[in-house]
Amino acid sequence: MGRKAGRSPGETRRLLLDAAGAIIRTRGVSATLDDIAQQAGVSKGGLVYHFASKEDLIRALADDLLQTFRNAVESALDPADTAPGRLTRAYVRACLDTSQDERVLLETIALLAQLITIPAVAELARADAECWDRELRADGLPEEVLALVVSAADGAVNAPLWGTLTRTANLRRLEDQLIRLTLSDCAPPSSGG
Template sequence: MTDIPERPATRDRERTRQAIITAAGQLLQTRGMRFSLADVATAAQVSKSGLLHHFPNRDALLVAVVDHAITTFRSEVMQHTDIAENRSGKLLRGYVRALCGGSQDAIQTFALFAYSAGIEEIADVAELVRADAEWWREALRKDGLPPARSHAIRFAAEGVAGALATGTIYITDDELAMTRTELLGLAES
């Protein structure tokens, strides 16, 4: 009796959709906007027609990638926000913790935008990014620190995340720890 090779388990609809979004996000990080739907289908291990079943065109796929990135990033920041801290700057400290070495997912998700020059030319992506920027402005305004300090800390943490995401040797582990500690201190009221 010969062994019949097992066929890979078929994915359900949502897992397939998520595999496509993940593959497109990875290609976006490694190639920028220089990839095709066929490249995404190959990376996601689906047929191109299977991909098109979920996303009718490249723009629709990129909108889904950005929407997923925004949701993932917010979730990562929230996971690094200590709800027991009952003082101003709690959310901002979670933002710093997530981006300054606390969450590889947050760093990679944040970096997605650094590698995707031109993605905001897609109107729906631009609208998602605008709405997300406004969400963060409002959330950090409610966080209770002066806006100028909050913005400076936020953008410094994003700079650290950018350095970490590129794998640069520009920032050492000691410098990262020192910067993270300083930013967390500045995020106190």
């Protein structure tokens, strides 16, 4: 099966990542490249042209998911916000984004749960978490405030893993409360004298 007319290599790559996500969500990480190629409507050769191996495809899929969240945080940055905690507030807004379709959120969580069982993906996720930890710690909030706010946001976004579906109104209220915590007069005292 040749390349579809009018589809760029980037579009084909995106199609393959989306197909891999859909197949892995339903069949698990044991899904084959043939399964993924069939889901995408491309030949296995076309898939291998973009991703040399299943490991490359899975790593790219995991990286794509991590980058999608990073992009959401960057989009949630308020250009007018220059106070300490700016990145943390964007992180909270991205985690608790109520404009996301609940079904898509559940599918993403299910996919991440499948992918994290792969050691290379677990290492990629660990490195990404360490990067977030460094960036958020440099955001200017006291550590105890940062820990509380980030843990609450992470917990709320992952609540569907435990069968808890949080209502939009509750998420908005939680978002407001967490952002208020980052803005309260809890900044560390200046060391100037």
